[in-house]
Amino acid sequence: ETGVTQTPRHLVMGMTNKKSLKCEQHLGHNAMYWYKQSAKKPLELMFVYSLEERVENNSVPSRFSPECPNSSHLFLHLHTLQPEDSALYLCASSQDGGASNEKLFFGSGTQLSVL
Amino acid sequence: LAKTTQPISMDSYEGQEVNITCSHNNIATNDYITWYQQFPSQGPRFIIQGYKTKVTNEVASLFIPADRKSSTLSLPRVSLSDTAVYYCLVGDRIYNQGGKLIFGQGTELSVKP
Numbered sequence: 001e002t003g004v005t006q007t008p009r010h011l012v013m014g015m016t017n018k019k020s021l022k023c024e025q026h027l028g029h030n031a032m033y034w035y036k037q038s039a040k041k042p043l044e045l046m047f048v049y050s051l052e053e054r055v056e057n058n059s060v061p062s063r064f065s066p067e068c069p070n071s072s073h074l075f076l077h078l079h080t081l082q083p084e085d086s087a088l089y090l091c092a093s094s095q096d097g098g099a100s101n102e103k104l105f106f107g108s109g110t111q112l113s114v115l
Numbered sequence: 116l117a118k119t120t121q122p123i124s125m126d127s128y129e130g131q132e133v134n135i136t137c138s139h140n141n142i143a144t145n146d147y148i149t150w151y152q153q154f155p156s157q158g159p160r161f162i163i164q165g166y167k168t169k170v171t172n173e174v175a176s177l178f179i180p181a182d183r184k185s186s187t188l189s190l191p192r193v194s195l196s197d198t199a200v201y202y203c204l205v206g207d208r209i210y211n212q213g214g215k216l217i218f219g220q221g222t223e224l225s226v227k228p
Contacts, residue, residue: 002160031209035218043159043218048210056210090158094209101147101166102209106158 003027006091006107014115015081021110023074023091032074033104034066035090043090049074050096081114088112119203124223133190135222137203140184145207148179148186153200153221162201163188190224198226 004025013019025032034046048056049068063085065077074091091107120138127133139148147166151159163170165177165186176189190197200221209216 002158004158033209042220045210088156092158099208101149101164103149103161103164104151104159104209106160108157111156 002105002107004091004093004105004107006089006110008110009108010111010113012113012115013078013081015083017081018077018079020078021076021089021091021112023076023107025072025074025091025093025105027093027105029093029105030071030096031094032068032071033092033094034074034076035092035106036087037090037109038087047076078112081112083114086112086114119205119217119219121201121203121219121222123220124225126225126227127193128227129194130192133193133197133224133226135188135190135201135203135224136185137188137205138185139203139205142183142205143207146183146205147207148177148183149204149216150175150177150188151202151204151218153202159202159218193224193226195226195228197224199224 007022031050033048035043037043046060047066052068063080067075088109088111090109092104094102094104149164150162152162153159163175163177167179170177178187200223202218202221204216206216
């Protein structure tokens, strides 16, 4: 148990659906992250929030929309996705996001399949 | 940010010591070296972190030579449950406007009976 909880664990959606991924951290951290991991590929950083403010957006398509209502919760809203968006979506948190020796704490991820 | 190079895969047997070496020739003064472990369909898990010399915890040891251009993760007496992908990350911040910590391909360790 890492202190970072993601729901749902698995999600299957059509290209016209709208769904949301949820992440909650119980560690008192100030920074939260969304990563994408496609099959047999490295993790890709998508979004970073520090103290509920988005500080990083790595050229992610607008069909992915993050939301951070408070420092403990992070959402990823999905709409009109493509089959190539099928991947493991991982949420992570860290103490502040900027220190040189910070550690990332990951959730178990949401395995997304887009049909 | 420092680029890392590590073997794509390694095989071992239960009870053996496994050493995974990561090269990071352009490591910067402020960079830390951090290793993560990832099981299939799960998020990576922090294993160990160091800046120089040797660091040991209940899971692994990390050896860093004086020039810091490489590091070696040592897993003592591995078991089947140590089969996973191991990532070496080098950097001074998880993210910043100039870049971010990169999770590369990692090393896929396979432990056999």
